[in-house]
Amino acid sequence: MATDVEYSEHIPVLRDAFIDAIFSDPDGCYVDCTFGRGGHSRQLLARLSEKGRLLAFDRDPDAVAAGEELAQQDARFAIEHADFARLGEVLDARGWCQVTGIGFDLGVSSPQVDQAQRGFSFRQDGPLDMRMDTTQGQPLSRRLEHVSERELIDILRRFGDERYAQRIARAILKAMHDGALTTTSDLENACFHAVPKQARYGSTHPATRTFQALRIWVNDEMQQIDDGISAAVDHLQPGGRLAVISFHSGEDRRIRDLIEARVHACTCPPQMPVCVCGKKPTMRWLQKKPVRPDEGEVAANPRSRSSMLRVAQRLTDAEAVKLAGYAGGVH
The missing domain is CATH 1.10.150.170 (Putative methyltransferase TM0872, insert domain)
Structure with a gap:
C-alpha cells in the first residue's frame, strides 16, 4: 500500500519479504487483511497447493470488486467486504480457528490515492472525503x-x-x-x-x-490495528506467523507494543522476585527489528521507502510453558 507519494502503478511493497514471512505450508490457510489490488495475495496463491486456502479482507468497494474477479478465477481464494477489525468475527463464522499465516499491509493503496474523488491526495483536487469504505x-x-x-x-x-x-x-x-x-x-x-x-x-x-x-x-485506523492484530494472534495456529507492514512511526510503535505484550505476557511489577500473575507468552519475535526495503526496491518503487515489516510467530503450548518458566523466575 502507498505512503504519501502517489504512483499510478500498483507495486506490492516488500513483496518477497512479506510472503516469505507468513508462508510456511503450501496446504495451509492464510489471510491477507489488506487486499488492495491483490499484489500480495496473488504472490501467495502462486505458492499454495490445491489444498491451500487464502481469505482476503478489504473495506474499499473497488478493492472488493477486484477481489471478486480473482475469486471467480481461483477457487482457493475468497474475499470479505469488511475492515480487518472484524477479523475474529469473520474467521469464527468460517470456522478458521487455526490459521497458518496472517498478513497486514497498512495505509492507503495507490489506486485509492490515484482517484481524485476519494479525497486522499493533496496533488489532485477532490472532495474532502478520505473514507476507505x-x-x-x-x-x-x-x-x-x-x-x-x-x-x-x-x-x-x-x-x-x-x-x-x-x-x-x-x-x-x-x-x-x-x-x-x-x-x-x-x-x-x-x-x-x-x-x-x-x-x-x-x-x-x-x-x-x-x-x-x-x-x-x-478511518479510525489505530483502533482497527488494535482489534485486527489482537484477533490475528488469537486465531493463529501454533507455529503460525504474523507479518505487518507499516509506513509511519505511530503505526509501527502500536504494532510493536501489541505484539510485545504477547511476547512478554507477565504483568508483575519489576520489583517482584517471582512471577505471580501466571500469564504465559503466546508469541515470539521472528523479526523484531523492522525489515526495510533495500536500495534496489526503493529505486524501483520510491513509495516503499518508509515501509517497515515486523514478523512474529505463535508459540506452541510447550514453548509457552518453557518461556513462562524462564520469565517467571527472577525478573
Missing part, C-alpha cells in the same frame, strides 16, 4: 464540522507527528469558518500557508503529515 461513516468534511481546535491539534500530533499542528489546525478551522475549505486543494493550501516560510519547500510537502493524520482519524 465510501458506503459507511462520515467524510472528512462532515467530521471537521464537529471538531474543536484542541481536538484537531491532538489529531495532527498523534497521527501525523506534525510539528506545526497548532498553526495548521487554526488555519484549517479558519478556512472552514470563512467558507474556503471545500476541496483537497483548499486543505493543501491551508496547510501550506500555515507553516513558516522556511518550512514550505523542504523534501516533504507541508500538507503530507496533515493528510496522513486526518485519514487515520476518519
Whole structure:
C-alpha cells in the first residue's frame, strides 16, 4: 500500500519479504487483511497447493470488486467486504480457528490515492472525503464540522507527528469558518500557508503529515490495528506467523507494543522476585527489528521507502510453558 507519494502503478511493497514471512505450508490457510489490488495475495496463491486456502479482507468497494474477479478465477481464494477489525468475527463464522499465516499491509493503496474523488491526495483536487469504505461513516468534511481546535491539534500530533499542528489546525478551522475549505486543494493550501516560510519547500510537502493524520482519524485506523492484530494472534495456529507492514512511526510503535505484550505476557511489577500473575507468552519475535526495503526496491518503487515489516510467530503450548518458566523466575 502507498505512503504519501502517489504512483499510478500498483507495486506490492516488500513483496518477497512479506510472503516469505507468513508462508510456511503450501496446504495451509492464510489471510491477507489488506487486499488492495491483490499484489500480495496473488504472490501467495502462486505458492499454495490445491489444498491451500487464502481469505482476503478489504473495506474499499473497488478493492472488493477486484477481489471478486480473482475469486471467480481461483477457487482457493475468497474475499470479505469488511475492515480487518472484524477479523475474529469473520474467521469464527468460517470456522478458521487455526490459521497458518496472517498478513497486514497498512495505509492507503495507490489506486485509492490515484482517484481524485476519494479525497486522499493533496496533488489532485477532490472532495474532502478520505473514507476507505465510501458506503459507511462520515467524510472528512462532515467530521471537521464537529471538531474543536484542541481536538484537531491532538489529531495532527498523534497521527501525523506534525510539528506545526497548532498553526495548521487554526488555519484549517479558519478556512472552514470563512467558507474556503471545500476541496483537497483548499486543505493543501491551508496547510501550506500555515507553516513558516522556511518550512514550505523542504523534501516533504507541508500538507503530507496533515493528510496522513486526518485519514487515520476518519478511518479510525489505530483502533482497527488494535482489534485486527489482537484477533490475528488469537486465531493463529501454533507455529503460525504474523507479518505487518507499516509506513509511519505511530503505526509501527502500536504494532510493536501489541505484539510485545504477547511476547512478554507477565504483568508483575519489576520489583517482584517471582512471577505471580501466571500469564504465559503466546508469541515470539521472528523479526523484531523492522525489515526495510533495500536500495534496489526503493529505486524501483520510491513509495516503499518508509515501509517497515515486523514478523512474529505463535508459540506452541510447550514453548509457552518453557518461556513462562524462564520469565517467571527472577525478573
